[in-house]
Amino acid sequence: MxxxxxxxxxxxxxxxxxxxxxxxxxxxxxxxxxxxxxxxxxxxxxxxxxxxxxxxxxxxxxxxxxxxxxxxxxxxxxxxxxxxxxxxxxxxxxxxYRHLPTVGEFDLHLIGEGRHERLWEVLGARVREDDGTRGTAFAVWAPDAQAVRVVGDFNAWDGAGHAMRSLGSSGIWELFVPAVDVGAVYKYEILTPDGEWILKADPLARLAETPPSTGSVVTSSSYIWGDGGWMTDRGVAQPANRPMSVYEMHVGSWRPGLGYRELAEPLIAHMHELGFTHVEFLPLAEHPFGGSWGYQVSGYYAPTSRYGRPDDLRYLIDELHQAGIGVILDWVPGHFPKDGFALGRFDGRPVYEHPDPRRGEHKDWGTYIFDYGRNEVRNFLVANALYWLDEFHVDGLRVDAVASMLYLDYSREDGEWEPNVHGGRENLEAIRFLQETNATAYRLHPGVAMIAEESTSFPGVTAPTSEGGLGFGFKWNMGWMNDSLVYIERDPMYRAHHAGELSFSFVYAFSENFILPISHDEVVHGKGSLLSKMPGDHWRKLANTRAYLAYMWSHPGKQLLFMGQEFGQLSEWSESRGLDWWLLDQPSHRQLQDFVGALGRTYGDHPALWARDGDADAFRRLGAPEWNPDVLAFCREDGDGGMLVSVCNFGGNPVDGMTLDLPRPGAWREVLNSDAAAYGGSGVGNLGRIHADSDGRARLTVPPLGVLWLVPD
The missing domain is CATH 2.60.40.10 (Immunoglobulins)
Known part of the structure; x- marks a missing residue:
């Protein structure tokens, strides 16, 4: 009985x-x-x-x-x-209830150890056949729950008949539900330790309803990839030694109304016209509030349904790869929102977030911070990085807000944070998590790029984990960005007194593998667009922009430019409306975009600009008998005899007959002139050719607010 x-x-x-x-x-x-x-x-x-x-x-x-x-x-x-x-x-x-568990003992062991590298194949909703019956296996981690039920449109949102079984101390709950198939909407109904039933979306859902709806959706991929050649080539690549110029974009406001599939053709055409090698998407994981731009994630394994289904995103990435364009995705493991339907207090207790508010809450952002020391949470995040690399073939992850993860006192006053076990301010658990993520990503997916948005002087961000580094492939150079923008916003009349702001980055340019970012963060919240930052009238704003971009593309490091800046977007960016594409009807803005295209193509054609970005021996400043504080000149070398000299004049007047000591005697030619008439400039230059005497000394004309790129002829 x-x-x-x-x-x-x-x-x-x-x-x-x-x-x-x-x-x-x-x-x-x-x-x-x-x-x-x-x-x-x-x-x-x-x-x-x-x-x-x-x-x-x-x-x-x-x-x-x-x-x-x-x-x-x-x-x-x-x-x-x-x-x-x-x-x-x-x-x-x-x-x-006649079906055996769909999660095996070895899977449970790996999850408990925090080492399940394909977690999405075990947890979440997985369409499968079990003992001759097609249905969906549901599994969720809720370690403090008293009971868990699956509710959805298949049971009229009454979960009493679909109670899940607890798989012991693992905290995993599991149930196979026959006849539930792709398209079913569901959630988990969790009985908390306090006796309250709460509804939660699936943390491992691979599709969610379109916001503001918050249900999880059963899905299964049938996509057949066609990018085998790209993936094979990527596996033997070293991104640091290859060209990388990144076009950062927000899918929803690039051309509003385009979904993942519709985006492919116009985006590829635009990327080819501009010569960018990679596109970087602002976060595409599901998020409840569009105004967060995707940086407050509720569904880490679900591409946002705002633009289509997961296979539609696969199609977009596949098409980009087949067109020779790499894909980077913003990834946000630093914090998550407090929305009641998502991860926060998942089973009525802190589960994904650290239980101590001194470590578990972001005061500034109103969000929770992951408990990086908990095996299952670390596993959730490491596997999520692998999920995007594996299931969607993305070529890199740009990890958001790394500085906020590294320091326990980040944006906290005295008394609001707790030191680590050694009495320091470093978040040791977060550091170990980042090291594990990077090491695992590079082990399983060689050739990808793990990129840190890190704004402090934390040592060894791009050093190997075997040497105690964080193991990233690249770090955003926030110091270069801040200094160069402060400089370029000055009136040319006063720049001569601040030349160090432009050249200081050369002191540390080779301390890490850097990306130079002019990102979305620099064109919002009252900062204005890149063009609007420039001083002077409209002609000078455009000239300054061309010169700044040419300097940026020739500076050691890879480049990143946010959408709209390629044609001189006048207003600052807003996610609620599209870019001002109508500006391309104006010749001056069309000429700026033409220049960015020439910049990208010329960059790709000259390995000196990218083959040895992290090698100080491949870079040297160039001097002249007469010093001009408005002029900055340097040489880049590729190691095979190729070289390119960048001569940058940020003064408002041309420099006629300037003597410059070039690294090689003989003929040199201009391969790029930002002041060329074809790009809306004044046409000042050297008729394409320069001669250096036996000592390498040459006389040349440097245009106003202009940059020349010179190569040996």
Whole structure:
């Protein structure tokens, strides 16, 4: 006999082990002969009959509170339940509680250790066939829950008949639900330690409803990739020694109304016209508030459904790869929002977030901080990085807000943070997490680029983890960005007194593998667009922009430019509207975009600008007999005899007959002139050719607010 209290809990869907009661269970009669109990939950039913695969039918009798049972002799078989009701309606269905667990013991061990590198194949909602039945296996980590139920449009959002089983101390709950297929909307209903039922979206959902709806959606991929050549080549590449110029964009406001699939053709054409090698998407993981630009994530494994289905995103990335364009994705493991339907207080207690608010909450952002020291949380995030690299073939992850992860006192006053075990301010658990993520990503996906948005002087961001570094492939050079923007915003009349702001970056340019970013953060919140930062009238603003970009593309490091700056967007960016593409109808803005295209193509054609970005021996400043504080000149070398000299004049007047000591005697030629008439400039230059004497000394004309790129002829 089963206790009435237990039957009531099973009937209510509030028991942690419903499979211990429901389904098939072996029994023995008084003579010791084996038989099988069949139990099912069918409230309000008139009759319930178990129909076995071998043809035997077993009528079940009502026991209590909608629980029915019967018995059969012989071996256990697959069965279905025929149910009838008083209104003469009825249905036949497979029984979820006859199925074995879909999460194996080894999977549970790996999750407990924080080492399951394909977590998305074990947790979440997975369409599969189990014992001849097609359905969906649900699994979720909720270690403090008293009970967990699956609710959705397939059970009228009443989860009492779909209570999940607890898989012991792992904290994992699991249930296979027959007949649930792609497109079903669901959530988990969790009984908290305080006895409250709460509804939560699936942390491992691979698709979510389009916001403001918050349900998770069962999905399965049928996409067939065509980028095999790209992936093979990527696997043997070293991104630091290859050209990388990145076009950063927000999908929703690039050309509003375009989904993932519709975006492919115009984006590829634009990328080819501009000569960018990579596109970087602002975060595409599901997020509840569009105004967060994707930086407050609620569904880490779900591409936002605002622009289509996951296979639509696969199509976009595949098309970009086949067009020779790499894809970088912004990734946000530093914090997550407090929205009640998502990760926060997931089972009524801190689960994904650190329980101590001194470590678990961001005061400035109103968000939670992950508990990086908890194995399952670390596993959730490491596997998520691998998920995007594996399932979507992305070529790199730009990790957001790394500085906020590294320091326990980040944006906190004295008394608001707790030192680490050594009394320091470093977040040791977060550091280990970043090291593990990078090391695992490079081990499993060689050739990708892990990129840190890190704004402090933390040592060894791009040093290997074997040497105690964080193991990133690149670090955003925020110092270069801040100094160069302060300089370029000055009136040319005063720049001569601040030349160090422009050249100071050369002191540390080779301390890390850098990317030079002019990102979305620099063109919002009252900062204005890049063009609007420039001093002077419209002609001078455009000239300054061309010169600044040419300096940036020739500076050691890779480049990143946010969308709209390539054609001189006048207003600062807003995610709520599209770019001002109409500006391309104006010749001066079209000429700026033409210049950016020439910049990108010329950059790609000259390995001196990218082959040895991190090598100080491949860079040298160039001097002249007469020093001009407005002029900055330097040489880049590729190691195979190729070189390129960049001469930058940020003064408002041309420099005629300037003497410059070039690194090689003989003929040199201009391969780029930012002041060329074709790009809207004044046309000042050297008719394409310069001669250096036997000592390498040459006389040349440097245009106003202009940059020349010179190569040996």
């Amino acid at each position: 089963i206790a009435e209290e237990l039957l009531d809990r099973v009937a209510a869907g509030a028991y942690h082990a419903p499979h211990d009661v429901l389904g098939l269970h072996e029994g023995r009669d008084a003579a010791g002969r084996s038989f099988w109990w069949v139990r099912a939950r069918r409230p309000l039913a008139q009759t319930v009959t178990a129909v076995f695969a071998d043809g035997e039918t077993v009528p079940l009798a009502h026991v209590r509170a909608g629980i029915w049972e019967g018995r059969r002799s012989g071996r256990p078989e697959a069965y279905e339940l025929e149910t009838s009701y008083a209104d003469d309606s009825g249905y036949t269905a497979d029984d979820p």
